[in-house]
Amino acid sequence: MDTLTLRRPDDWHLHLRDGAMLAGIAPESARHFARAIIMPNLVPPVVIGAQAAAYRDRIRAALPEGSAFTPLMTLYLTEQTDPADVVRAHREGIITAVKLYPAGATTNSASGVRDFDKVRGVLEAMAEAGIPLCVHGEVVDSDIDIFDREAVFIDRVLDPLRRRTPGLRVVMEHITTRQGVDYAASGGPDLGATITTHHLVINRNAILVGGIKPHYYCLPVAKREEHRLALRKAATSGNPSYFLGTDSAPHIDPLKENACGCAGCFTATNTLSILAEVFELEAALDRLEAFASLNGPAFYRLPPNEARITLTRGAPVSYPAKIATGDGPVTVFDPMMPLHWRVAD
Numbered sequence: 001m002d003t004l005t006l007r008r009p010d011d012w013h014l015h016l017r018d019g020a021m022l023a024g025i026a027p028e029s030a031r032h033f034a035r036a037i038i039m040p041n042l043v044p045p046v047v048i049g050a051q052a053a054a055y056r057d058r059i060r061a062a063l064p065e066g067s068a069f070t071p072l073m074t075l076y077l078t079e080q081t082d083p084a085d086v087v088r089a090h091r092e093g094i095i096t097a098v099k100l101y102p103a104g105a106t107t108n109s110a111s112g113v114r115d116f117d118k119v120r121g122v123l124e125a126m127a128e129a130g131i132p133l134c135v136h137g138e139v140v141d142s143d144i145d146i147f148d149r150e151a152v153f154i155d156r157v158l159d160p161l162r163r164r165t166p167g168l169r170v171v172m173e174h175i176t177t178r179q180g181v182d183y184a185a186s187g188g189p190d191l192g193a194t195i196t197t198h199h200l201v202i203n204r205n206a207i208l209v210g211g212i213k214p215h216y217y218c219l220p221v222a223k224r225e226e227h228r229l230a231l232r233k234a235a236t237s238g239n240p241s242y243f244l245g246t247d248s249a250p251h252i253d254p255l256k257e258n259a260c261g262c263a264g265c266f267t268a269t270n271t272l273s274i275l276a277e278v279f280e281l282e283a284a285l286d287r288l289e290a291f292a293s294l295n296g297p298a299f300y301r302l303p304p305n306e307a308r309i310t311l312t313r314g315a316p317v318s319y320p321a322k323i324a325t326g327d328g329p330v331t332v333f334d335p336m337m338p339l340h341w342r343v344a345d
């Protein structure tokens with residue numbers, strides 16, 4: 001097979017940032033994706049409906065002329081979030097979901113949730129209104145090994161939270177473990193999971209072998225090979241529990257190549273070429289459309305896109321090593337393998 005036509009894909013977990021960074025990187029996602037769930041972890045975070053509406057306008061203004069890209073906005077859940085504001089913003093079509101960051105778990109998560117009892121009222125209102133909760137699923141207890149944070153979160157936080165709030169629709173964001181894969185499949189149609197491009201490609205060796213490689217550092221951190229294989233099996237299975245959320249998360253090079261480097265891999269530029277390569281290696285090209293274009297809309301109860309994109313297979317694809325932004329250069333994720341699929345114009 002050397003051409004592949006799919007419904008236009010969506011990205012169910014994306015960081016677009018703000019200001020000069022937004023202007024520099026928004027075209028990278030708008031080129032291939034129709035819609036994306038936009039993460040609210042700005043500084044300061046997007047915590048009320050009015051801020052989400054204003055951020056949506058800034059994103060629209062940063063898109064290339066004539067772009068049909070639709071940002072689907074989220075609110076950042078805090079212990080002060082007003083259930084009425086969330087429900088109103090959802091009813092008015094400003095937001096699509098709410099994002100839960102355990103305080104301290106990742107980039108710009110200091111305003112996240114410490115005491116889950118304090119957000120119970122919001123979660124109940126969301127269950128009632130059918131508003132999905134997107135969850136960064138890692139515990140932050142200092143006695144838990146960083147490689148175990150996701151599995152422990154599922155047992156100690158996520159499962160009790162879902163039992164306490166029946167009907168709450170939950171997306172486990174950027175799962176990285178066999179335990180995440182298994183738990184996501186066990187929850188029926190109200191539970192889903194996004195899988196990133198980079199976690200299908202790298203295991204923890206990419207970060208640590210042969211010198212420390214800051215551009216492969218992200219959160220949740222890449223795990224052992226057995227977990228990467230479980231993610232690949234899940235993503236290529238066609239199972240509607242799993243859908244693409246790239247978690248493309250740009251940081252300028254000086255903040256990545258640093259004694260205390262930021263977490264995040266920037267994959268917007270070459271994600272579709274990487275995914276096609278991975279699905280081809282798994283003999284599952286016929287299931288790429290389910291993962292990238294169908295399962296996500298089905299979970300979010302949105303129609304799949306009518307527009308199509310075509311990928312063609314040929315000589316190795318070239319793509320820029322870095323994207324220049326007004327804030328500085330952003331390194332594009334290097335999958336450490338030649339890519340043969342390009343998106344036709």
Ligand SMILES: NC(=O)N[C@@H](CC(=O)O)C(=O)O
Pocket residue numbers: 015041106107136217218219220247249250263264265
């Ligand atoms: N994934 C990351 O490593 N970083 C994300 C935050 C997140 O999604 O946890 C970021 O905002 O940079």
Ligand SMILES: [Zn+2]
Pocket residue numbers: 106136173174219220
């Ligand atoms: Zn996260």
Ligand SMILES: [Zn+2]
Pocket residue numbers: 013014015039247249
């Ligand atoms: Zn993210």
